[in-house]
Amino acid sequence: AWKLPPGPNTLPIIGNLHQLGHSRLHQSLWELSKEHGPVMRLKLGHVPAVVVSSAGSAEQVLRTHDLECCSRPRTISNAKVSFGGSDVTFAPYGSHWRDLRKVCVVELFTTKKTTSFRPVREDEVQRTVESIRSRAPNSVVVNLSEELLSLAANITCRTAFGGRCHDGFHRITKECQEILATFFVADYFAMLGWVDVIRGTQARLQDVFLKLDVFCRRLIDDHLDPRRQQSDDGEDTLDALLRLQKDDNNITDAHIKGVLVDIFVAGSDTSASGLEWAMTELMRHPEKLRRARDEVRGCVGRKGKVEESDVHQLAYLKCVVKETLRLHPPAPLLVPRETMEHVKVDGYDVPPKTTIYVNAWAIGRDPNSWERPEAFEPERFMRSSVDTNGQDFKFIPFGEGRRICPAKNVGMATMELALANLLYSFDWDLPDGMKKEDISMDEAPDRSITG
Numbered sequence: 500a501w502k503l504p505p506g507p508n509t510l511p512i513i514g515n516l517h518q519l520g521h522s523r524l525h526q527s528l529w530e531l532s533k534e535h536g537p538v539m540r541l542k543l544g545h546v547p548a549v550v551v552s553s554a555g556s557a558e559q560v561l562r563t564h565d566l567e568c569c570s571r572p573r574t575i576s577n578a579k580v581s582f583g584g585s586d587v588t589f590a591p592y593g594s595h596w597r598d599l600r601k602v603c604v605v606e607l608f609t610t611k612k613t614t615s616f617r618p619v620r621e622d623e624v625q626r627t628v629e630s631i632r633s634r635a636p637n638s639v640v641v642n643l644s645e646e647l648l649s650l651a652a653n654i655t656c657r658t659a660f661g662g663r664c665h666d667g668f669h670r671i672t673k674e675c676q677e678i679l680a681t682f683f684v685a686d687y688f689a690m691l692g693w694v695d696v697i698r699g700t701q702a703r704l705q706d707v708f709l710k711l712d713v714f715c716r717r718l719i720d721d722h723l724d725p726r727r728q729q730s731d732d733g734e735d736t737l738d739a740l741l742r743l744q745k746d747d748n749n750i751t752d753a754h755i756k757g758v759l760v761d762i763f764v765a766g767s768d769t770s771a772s773g774l775e776w777a778m779t780e781l782m783r784h785p786e787k788l789r790r791a792r793d794e795v796r797g798c799v800g801r802k803g804k805v806e807e808s809d810v811h812q813l814a815y816l817k818c819v820v821k822e823t824l825r826l827h828p829p830a831p832l833l834v835p836r837e838t839m840e841h842v843k844v845d846g847y848d849v850p851p852k853t854t855i856y857v858n859a860w861a862i863g864r865d866p867n868s869w870e871r872p873e874a875f876e877p878e879r880f881m882r883s884s885v886d887t888n889g890q891d892f893k894f895i896p897f898g899e900g901r902r903i904c905p906a907k908n909v910g911m912a913t914m915e916l917a918l919a920n921l922l923y924s925f926d927w928d929l930p931d932g933m934k935k936e937d938i939s940m941d942e943a944p945d946r947s948i949t950g
């Protein structure tokens with residue numbers, strides 16, 4: 500007989516849905532898993548799910564049984580915005596995903612490509628520094644969240660689409676993320692699709708989809724226009740996809756649009772959130788801020804700015820970024836996976852077609868893996884070799900295994916360079932009258948369980 504993982508009692512029909520606080524799902528799951536264990540079974544309406552919250556169980560899902568666990572659950576919203584799973588992030592496991600994933604790994608996010616966009620990152624970071632500096636003489640308060648989001652978005656737009664961002668990009672990204680975070684009743688109660696129609700969520704999804712389609716079509720048409728001059732930044736991601744499409748009939752327009760949507764969804768907010776948390780933690784820990792700042796200024800001297808070639812010398816700053824990602828992973832539940840076959844995790848049976856949530860946020864705070872897990876101590880990474888290189892499943896902000904973030908290098912390069920320059924260029928302080936204890940550590944609401 501199968502030995503299923505333990506979990507909270509279920510109610511008829513809704514299962515455990517009533518136990519999941521709607522925002523900050525990773526935190527409600529963490530609370531539940533403290534009671535039921537690091538491999539926990541849930542029932543979300545009719546959908547069986549397992550939540551994994553320890554380094555050991557994550558290793559079994561992401562390494563030992565990576566292949567059996569590497570599909571994605573299909574949801575009403577992710578199927579629609581990904582052009583029917585034509586993308587990479589939401590595509591189910593299969594030949595389409597394998598082919599497109601290969602394109603990501605050998606063409607779009609190679610070390611060579613990432614390096615070729617170094618001048619773009621350096622230029623955008625300097626523009627942000629200038630924008631802040633223009634206000635610094637009068638000690639004007641800056642809204643750093645906005646600055647960091649537009650920094651990350653401009654880097655994404657220039658490297659992916661060959662131009663800086665405009666409002667349309669921000670709008671479409673936001674709408675896309677919001678609809679992915681919307682709860683669709685039919686995902687959990689197959690017979691109740693009409694409720695989504697009455698609530699208007701179905702119509703909103705269709706509306707977002709049409710806008711996405713037009714937006715992507717326009718980007719593609721602009722790139723195909725023979726009068727278009729390639730930007731000085733070199734071949735962007737869309738150029739590369741269109742070049743590959745010419746020689747490979749298997750790459751359709753839907754696939755290209757799918758990858759563009761992945762970039763809208765995953766490309767900017769992730770790095771921006773990491774940077775915002777890094778600055779927040781440093782403001783709360785002035786002695787660590789000073790140490791990171793002194794390191795940068797000591798290494799770079801009077802050059803006026805930090806370049807990417809300087810970053811390898813900044814050992815402490817790199818630890819600040821890691822420590823931030825440990826406590827505040829931008830994708831706290833990674834992207835949900837789905838089992839394709841029966842697997843055993845920690846001795847428990849997990850049937851096929853089970854949704855698996857890997858709680859990277861809880862794993863980063865697990866007292867069995869970390870000393871003083873709640874404390875912000877970049878020094879801990881100075882003393883250890885823990886990294887995102889597939890060896891340590893207690894630190895997995897980019898996921899692991901076949902589905903690991905293919906643009907990990909891009910994310911890291913952006914965060915390290917931007918943080919180094921922010922510390923090099925300014926002496927940061929809180930707005931008048933604000934104490935470090937006043938800093939809000941509330942997290943923004945999560946993407947929904949469907950995200």
Ligand code: HEM
Binds near residue numbers: 588589767828
């Ligand atoms: C700090 C920045 C970033 C973080 C923390 C991050 C994190 C993640 C995580 C946790 C996953 C899921 C991994 C899994 O399922 O095991 C993922 C997947 C993905 N990320 Fe990132 N990401 C970042 C930046 C980016 C950027 C800049 C891009 C593209 C421009 C990107 C594109 C993708 C794609 C396409 C996938 C889907 C991979 C697949 O399903 O095969 N990410 N990312």
